[in-house]
Amino acid sequence: xxxxxxxxxxxxxxxxxxxxxxxxxxxxxxxxxxxxxxxxxxxxxxxxxxxxxxxxxxxxxxxxxxxxxxxxxxxxxxxxxxxxxxxxxxxxxxxxxxxxxxxxxxxxxxxxxxxxxxxxxxxxxxxxxxxxxxxxxxxxxxxxxxxxxxxxxxxxxxxxxxxxxxxxxxxxxxxxxxxxxxxxxxxxxxxxxxxxxxxxxxxxxxxxxxxxxxxxxxxxxxxxxxxxxxxxxxxxxxxxxxxxxxxxxxxxxxxxxxxxxxxxxxx
Amino acid sequence: xxxxxxxxxxxxxxxxxxxxxxxxxxxxxxxxxxxxxxxxxxxxxxxxxxxxxxxxxxxxxxxxxxxxxxxxxxxxxxxxxxxxxxxxxxxxxxxxxxxxxxxxxxxxxxxxxxxxxxxxxxxxxxxxxxxxxxxxxxxxxxxxxxxxxxxxxxxxxxxxxxxxxxxxxxxxxxxxxxxxxxxxxxxxxxxxxxxxxxxxxxxxxxxxxxxxxxxxxxxxxxxxxxxxxxxxxxxxxxxxxxxxxxxxxxxxxxxxxxxxxxxxxxxxxxxxxxxxxxxxxxxxxxxxxxxxxxxxxxxxxxxxxxxxxxxxxxxxxxxxxxxxxxxxxxxxxxxxxxx
Numbered sequence: 001x002x003x004x005x006x007x008x009x010x011x012x013x014x015x016x017x018x019x020x021x022x023x024x025x026x027x028x029x030x031x032x033x034x035x036x037x038x039x040x041x042x043x044x045x046x047x048x049x050x051x052x053x054x055x056x057x058x059x060x061x062x063x064x065x066x067x068x069x070x071x072x073x074x075x076x077x078x079x080x081x082x083x084x085x086x087x088x089x090x091x092x093x094x095x096x097x098x099x100x101x102x103x104x105x106x107x108x109x110x111x112x113x114x115x116x117x118x119x120x121x122x123x124x125x126x127x128x129x130x131x132x133x134x135x136x137x138x139x140x141x142x143x144x145x146x147x148x149x150x151x152x153x154x155x156x157x158x159x160x161x162x163x164x165x166x167x168x169x170x171x172x173x174x175x176x177x178x179x180x181x182x183x184x185x186x187x188x189x190x191x192x193x194x195x196x197x198x199x200x201x202x203x204x205x206x207x208x209x210x211x212x213x214x215x216x217x218x219x220x221x222x223x224x225x226x227x228x229x230x231x232x233x234x235x236x237x238x239x240x241x242x243x244x245x246x247x248x249x250x251x252x253x254x255x256x257x258x259x260x261x262x263x264x265x266x267x
Numbered sequence: 268x269x270x271x272x273x274x275x276x277x278x279x280x281x282x283x284x285x286x287x288x289x290x291x292x293x294x295x296x297x298x299x300x301x302x303x304x305x306x307x308x309x310x311x312x313x314x315x316x317x318x319x320x321x322x323x324x325x326x327x328x329x330x331x332x333x334x335x336x337x338x339x340x341x342x343x344x345x346x347x348x349x350x351x352x353x354x355x356x357x358x359x360x361x362x363x364x365x366x367x368x369x370x371x372x373x374x375x376x377x378x379x380x381x382x383x384x385x386x387x388x389x390x391x392x393x394x395x396x397x398x399x400x401x402x403x404x405x406x407x408x409x410x411x412x413x414x415x416x417x418x419x420x421x422x423x424x425x426x427x428x429x430x431x432x433x434x435x436x437x438x439x440x441x442x443x444x445x446x447x448x449x450x451x452x453x454x455x456x457x458x459x460x461x462x463x464x465x466x467x468x469x470x471x472x473x474x475x476x477x478x479x480x481x482x483x484x485x486x487x488x489x490x491x492x493x494x495x496x497x498x499x500x501x502x503x504x505x506x507x508x509x510x511x512x513x514x515x516x517x518x519x520x521x522x523x524x525x526x527x528x529x530x531x532x533x534x535x536x537x538x539x540x541x542x543x544x545x546x547x548x549x550x551x552x553x554x555x556x557x558x559x560x561x562x563x564x565x566x567x568x569x570x571x572x573x574x575x576x577x578x579x580x581x582x583x584x585x586x587x588x589x590x591x592x593x594x595x596x597x598x599x600x601x602x603x604x605x606x
Contacts, residue, residue, distance in 0.1 A: 105297050110586040112545030113563070117579045120567040121308050197429055201549055204431060205564050219435065223553075229450060234439050242432050250427045 004258040007251045014063065014248065021045075021060025029053065029061040029213060037233065046236045050225050055218075059240055062215040066196045066248065069130055069214070073195035076134035078188040081141025086176060088142065089149025090168075100146070106139035112201065119207050126209040133198050137191045144187050148180050182263050186256055193252035200245055215241040286598055294591040301583045305576050306356060310349065365577040370569045375577035378562060383581075385453055386558035389474060390540070390547050393481040398536055400482065401489025402528075405497050406520065418490070426487035431549035434480035438553060442476055449473050451555035477554045481546055485539060492535040496528040503527075530600055537593035541586040548582075 027033050027044065032052035040047045045056040088099035118132050152158065158175055166174075202208040203216025210217070222228055222238040331339070340346045344355055359365070365375035404422070408415030442448045449455070453473050460466040500506060501524065509519045548560025555561065559578055566574040 101293065101296070104293060105300060108293075108297055108541070108587060108590045109301070110541050110544050110583055112548055113579050113582045116548075116563060116567060117305075117308070117575055120570075120575055121572075201429070201431065201545075204549065205552055205567075207564075207567060223435070229443055234443075238435065238439065242435055246428050246432055249429070250424070253427045 004255060004262070007254045007258070010247070011251050011255075014244070015067075018060040018063035021056055022064060025054075025057055025060065027054035027057045029057040037227075040236050046240055047233070049221065049237060050227075055237055055240070058213050058218055059215070059244065062213055062218055062241065063244065063248075065212055065214045066199065066245075067192075069126070069133075069199045070192035070196040070252075073130050073134045073137060074188045074191040076130070077137035077141055077191045078184060080134065080138035081187070082145055082180070082184045084138065085142035085145025086149050086172075086180060089146040090153060090176065092153075096146075099142075103139045103142050103146070106136065107143065109136075111136050111198070115198065115202060116205070116207060119202060124207060124209050126212045129199055129202060129208050130195075133195045136198075137195065141184065141187045141191070145180055145184060148183050149176060152176060152179050186260050186263065189252065189256040189259065193249045193256070196245070196252070197249050215245045219245075283598065287595065290591060290594045290598065294587060294594075297587050298584065301587070302580070305580050306353060309572055309576070360580075365580070366573040368566075368571055368574040368577075370566060370571040370574060375574050378574060379559070379577055379581060382557055382559050382562050385556065386547060386551070386560065388470075389477055389481070389551070389556065389558060390543050392474070393478050393485055393547070394536060394539055394543055396478065396482050397485040397489050397539075398532060400486045401491075402493045402525075402532060404486075404490050405493035406525070408494065409497065409501070409520070409524075415494075419494070422487040422490045425483055426491075428484065429549075430481050430484035430546040431553050433483050434477065434550045434553040437476050437480050447472065448476060453557055473554075474556070477550045477556055480550055480553075481543070484546060485543060488539060488542070489532060489535060493528060493532050496531040497524060500524050500527050530596060534593045534596040534600070537589040537596065540589035544582055544586055 022029070025045075030053070032048075033054060034044065034048050034052050036048055036050050036052040038044055038048045038052075044054050046059065047055055049055055049058070084099060084103075088096045088103075115132050115136065119128065122128050152175065158171065161171060161175065199208055199214055200216030200219070203214050204220050204223075206220050208214065208216060218241045219238060222234065222241075225233075225237075228234050228238065337346070344352060347355070363376050365379075367373070368375050368378050371378050404418050408418050438450065442450050449472060454466075454469055455473075458469070460469060506519065506523055509523050514523075547558065548563060550556070551558045551560035552564055559582065563575065563578045563582075565571075566578065
């Protein structure tokens with residue numbers, strides 16, 4: 001529990017710092033304001049990039065973009081994975097066989113090449129990126145949910161409720177959903193971190209939305225500035241987004257793991 | 268009794284074969300889905316490459332006339348019905364003809380073949396080094412709970428840091444400072460190597476950082492698998508028996524424990540190809556290493572759809588096949604457990 005709080009507090013601190021950066025900080029994340037390639041100063045906390053845009057403002061906005069992408073993807077994947085997994089586990093038979101096959105198919109596909117190809121053909125917008133990542137995240141959730149539903153289905157109290165004439169929706173509301181939900185939530189929590197990472201990977205390759213300044217895109221822009229290898233600009237241009245990305249992903253992963261332990265302990 | 272035993276074995280063989288067949292069917296279906304996806308996505312997507320003006324800035328721009336359009340469509344076989352196009356594509360692909368790359372002005376298979384060895388080199392060395400390092404670290408922890416918990420903590424930390432970010436950090440922390448570590452590429456450009464040894468050293472020098480970044484990310488997976496399978500085996504009776512017999516510690520470690528732990532690790536090896544291919548593609552772009560990942564990215568950047576399809580088909584097929592092998596290995600393991 002204390003560990004869980006620790007990681008949550010780290011995330012909260014990041015949110016506060018970047019909240020200041022995107023709402024009260026006097027510089028814009030999109031417009032060049034000032035001379036290009038300035039060192040960190042009181043005026044610009046992390047200096048400016050080659051176009052003169054403030055890096056700290058970009059970093060702050062990038063946090064909310066990343067978190068937005070992560071959470072939206074997770075919610076879509078949660079709905080898709082949860083409903084498909086529950087239907088598959090509950091209905092059984094041929095439907096289950098077919099759905100399981102699709103789940104296994106999605107799990108065995110290499111994600112990055114498919115994401116690159118879909119992104120290349122359907123255009124690079126933030127909506128597409130979210131849709132693609134969600135399309136690849138539901139399968140893992142569905143697999144877990146399906147297994148749990150199968151396990152619940154074997155319980156005698158479910159048979160009893162059914163023999164009393166309980167409808168599917170009643171069973172779903174009273175038994176299935178309440179038992180599956182914690183598992184669903186934790187698995188969706190892992191999706192948040194993974195989605196942030198995948199968006200960053202795509203953005204790093206320059207294949208995400210070029211108008212949305214996520215952390216991956218800042219890294220991409222910094223790396224494509226040739227002077228970065230010979231000067232020490234990387235210390236405030238490249239290092240902060242990389243560190244923030246690693247820290248966020250790590251915190252989210254640890255929160256998911258701690259929450260999982262919590263639930264296993266409760267069982 | 269003998270008949271009974273035979274029946275049991277026959278049942279297991281039958282069951283194993285049935286599961287093997289179902290895995291194989293899943294593999295074939297997955298391949299089919301990927302193949303159809305690869306064929307239909309460019310045909311379903313909005314837009315038309317012929318409508319796209321390919322003139323570069325500074326050149327006189329003019330659209331294609333109706334005749335030119337028809338000629339081009341006939342040239343690429345796009346005037347035929349979709350079914351015929353599909354059959355032609357399959358026929359071509361069976362002859363290893365994946366079309367012409369627009370970017371490199373060469374056939375796709377030529378481009379892939381010239382870059383594939385570098386990707387295979389990076390991936391194979393990453394997986395092998397990760398396997399041995401992971402196994403070694405897991406063996407190191409046997410019987411030393413304190414050391415084991417330290418290694419476990421470090422590995423769980425490492426597992427969460429994506430390879431391409433490690434790559435970026437390594438690039439700026441080491442490559443920019445250490446003079447003999449190059450920033451990018453696979454070989455020193457325009458340099459004539461005097462001997463095989465010097466050539467090999469050049470290859471090694473250039474691949475050191477990409478491989479290190481990938482290994483740091485892949486190694487934990489192998490470590491976790493090795494650790495769990497070692498711990499299950501350590502609790503087995505035959506290990507206890509070996510200790511009781513008074514066998515030397517070394518023999519027990521290598522002959523009894525290691526050999527039995529090898530199969531799950533091998534399964535993990537083939538399963539890791541899928542995760543490794545994504546990591547390799549990213550890391551190749553960090554270090555500008557001329558492998559398939561770099562080709563794929565360049566192809567996307569220059570809208571070279573034919574090349575994208577070729578690389579995509581190849582990489583997904585490799586991953587599907589290796590995860591099929593991993594499934595088969597796991598199946599044999601399960602059979603052993605059933606007995």
